Amino acid sequence: MVARSVYAKITRATVDDRQGGSEVGPQEDVSNDNQHQCLSFYGFVIENANKKGGSLKSRIFGDKSLKSNKASIFALVTESTKWSPILKDVVEKSGILGLEKKLTPLLAILLTHDLLLSKKGVAAHADHVLRLAVTRHKARLNAEFTKIRVRRGFATVDAFRQHINDGHEQNDGDDSKEPEHPRWARINSVKTTLDEQLKSTFSSYEQKESLRDVMRAPASAKVLHVDENIPDLIALPPRADLTKNAAYQKGQLIIQDKASCFPAYLLNVQPEDGDIIDACAAPGNKTTHLAALVTKAAKARSQKPKQHIFACERDKERSKILQKMIETAHAARLITVKANQDFTRLDPQHAAEASTVGALLLDPSCSGSGIVGRDDAIKLVLPSTTSSSNAANEHTRGKKRKRSKPGATDDGSKSAANTTTTTVSVTEEEQDDPAASAAELQKRLAALAAFQLKIVTHAMAFARARKIAYSTCSVHAAENEHVVLRALASEVARRRGWRVLRRDEQVEGMKRWAVRGTREACESLVGVECGADRGVVAEACLRCEKGTEEGTMGFFVVGFVRDGEDGEEDEGDDEEMEGAAEGGVGDPEEEEEGDEWGGFSD
Ligand SMILES: C[S@@+](CC[C@H](N)C(=O)[O-])C[C@H]1O[C@@H](n2cnc3c(N)ncnc32)[C@H](O)[C@@H]1O
Incomplete structure (x- = not known):
């Protein structure tokens, strides 16, 4: 029942967005199918359709109506968004938004991602209306994707994937920009030692003297910096993925921001402290x-x-x-x-x-x-609904273009950031509302400070x-x-x-x-x-x-x-x-999840 209403919400939004049309989609299919719920939920959580506060992660993990595996949904959503600057071009050039009235820009990105890049393909029944809306354009979408890959100078999809996973597109491909937040990992001395970890998990890593070198390295770079303030803390490149790392899975490494390590260290507990x-x-x-x-x-x-x-x-x-x-x-x-x-x-x-x-x-x-926008904060780039559907023409023209260096965009610039882009930032934590008035902020701060x-x-x-x-x-x-x-x-x-x-x-x-x-x-x-x-x-x-x-x-x-x-x-x-x-000086943020939790991380 809930699955059905969630689905109805996104489907209705799909149609209303486009032309105020009628309801689409066989709802009976959906209520029986977690995969459909998963598909519809992408849009639901990213667009925050229920206007709930909190981070994307807390919205997914906190939604009791969601039956599907929440970790997989979160992974699927973040994966699609990493590719979205590329898929935006694929969708625009293919012209499918002009051809398929049931697709919103958001759904087009998610479905195209699954169609072209997910091992499991589109998470919906073979005859589902949304699945059909992309699969019938598979050849065209594939061709546009391949053209972009080749123009960017990536010989294989795997090489392209590596580039995406290194976070270049989310960083707008501009390495001269502000450095990103490093991935801090605390060595859990309940289980292991820094020395042990440097000799095992990180044996193939180069130890950098300067944190700066690590902060500017791509996610896949095997470099680390041992922190000089907090014992047993290392910095890894921004976006470095530790989730598949055996030491992390065994609880030997804990992802925790350097600053968050200050309090326990400053407390400096001694045996006589009890x-x-x-x-x-x-x-x-x-x-x-x-x-x-x-x-x-x-x-x-x-x-x-x-x-x-x-x-x-x-x-x-x-x-x-x-x-x-x-x-x-x-x-x-x-x-x-x-x-x-x-x-x-x-x-x-x-x-x-x-x-x-x-x-x-x-x-x-x-x-x-x-709280900083996390390196895994999500920046979703959506295609324009008004973009030309001349892709088909371009597609058939078969113009040959020169190969360029890996990472270059179609027009030869370094990134895809110079397009007319709708960017939806979904940060991991709630932060001060920039729209709140100074008086509102003062009031909130006074309540927090009293607590x-x-x-x-x-x-x-x-x-x-x-x-x-x-x-x-x-x-x-x-x-x-x-x-x-x-x-x-x-x-x-x-x-x-x-x-x-x-x-x-x-x-x-x-x-x-x-x-x-x-x-x-x-x-x-x-x-x-x-x-x-x-x-x-x-x-x-x-x-x-x-x-x-x-x-x-x-x-x-x-x-x-x-x-x-x-x-x-x-x-x-x-x-x-x-x-x-x-006297009622309780925590004014009772409903808030404004802390550093992000799975077993900071
Ligand atoms: C900022 S978070 C703590 C983060 C945590 N120290 C960490 O490093 O993982 C604040 C936590 O305090 C809890 N909290 C708030 N008021 C509390 C109270 N009066 N008694 C106990 N816990 C409280 C909140 O529910 C929330 O989980």
Whole structure:
């Protein structure tokens, strides 16, 4: 029933788009056929027909009505979009949009992709109306595709495929443009070591001194860079596909942005710190990083890890993802998932964990304004419906053209980007809405900041806590430096002696990181008496900027420490915290998936 309505939606859109015509397609076929649902769903999710927010991945994986294998659908959609700059030309030159009224530009791209490039062919019954709409033009489409391939200088389809997989078309083929985001992979020290991986998985890779060389390399290049700030982290070329890599599949490698590795490393947990709470844990990148750090340190002492990690996650579905990631990372022995657990409802004085936890990692929901368009973000290029259908003429004219260098376009330019193109960007995460007014943004940031402050002050109330790492993937001072200053000014911080972890006290890689909190941000918050030198606070904070040669997303992290006595809490604290929890300063992004999850990656 749902499949039928989804199909109806896209089919109706197909017709309405073109000429407001009547319903087409044998719906009874579709409701019985997952493949048809899959076919129709391509369009449904990419065009976001249901106007649901969130990334393409979250829309596909979050759609409960979808019966087909979601991973395959996601793979099919991304595969088609990689080819779309080429297929746009094929479709336009073949003229099929002028001949087949049931095809939209989007469907034409998806179906042509399957017809020409997918091993399994078009995912629909042999007599399905949409399948027929492309298969009857197979010879023409094939001929146009071959012409483009040969003109571009690719001797075989495989060579062309390699070029596409290297991401040249998605980068508009212009290598002089801004470098793309590298693929960061963390070596999971619960299972393996950097050395082992360099000698096995990456034995045929060339180690580059400069990250820059890796960031500009094609996806298939066997080059890597060992990071100088975060231990056991390597950078691979943008778009490098690790999903088929055996080490990745075995949980020995975890795809995680460099910036996202800062909090667990900055926390620098020592055996005497006792247990650890990850307060906002799903999908679990930082939780599993904590487990890796604890394991590595224990191995260095020739001991088994003694510390335990408690991973709180308020959301039910995300708790399941967290559990799965922990198992994949072989860290279940070290981590207890507190599923559906609102961290602010965990009693900081009397919960079972309160007596053993000395360190907390806080990575609450935020605006996500630092998130970069992923290298696997989808840029779908659609053909024009008004493009000439002179392809047939051109086809029969059989004009001979010179072969050109691999990667060149039909007109000899370097890419296909100079065409009249409709580009649909489908980013992996929700980010600040550029259309939102300044007032709307301020309101949203104020709500987020109140929630984040509540998380920090709640952590500061934990009986034996001595270390906290607080982070966001936001670029806004309101969620970053301002939360830090307000937290320092809070009653609990003052009473218990919390202060920032100064730069000179930080672990080596973090001390060396050059980009610190902004002084202006620290000085711009007036009327808050934090009892600390704001210059020192700014210097204690670490920021990562997106789109730079450092290859990170936008990120913020700070450490808090305290040196006072344990266990001097009075009952008043509990009441204060309870009051805060009930006062409605909840996570304003409750429905949002604005974090770094992308499968078992950052
Ligand atoms: C930014 S994400 C965390 C990403 C995670 N640290 C990682 O690196 O993989 C924030 C998470 O916190 C959860 N969350 C929000 N408020 C919470 C609360 N009060 N208690 C526990 N979890 C919460 C959200 O559901 C979301 O999964």
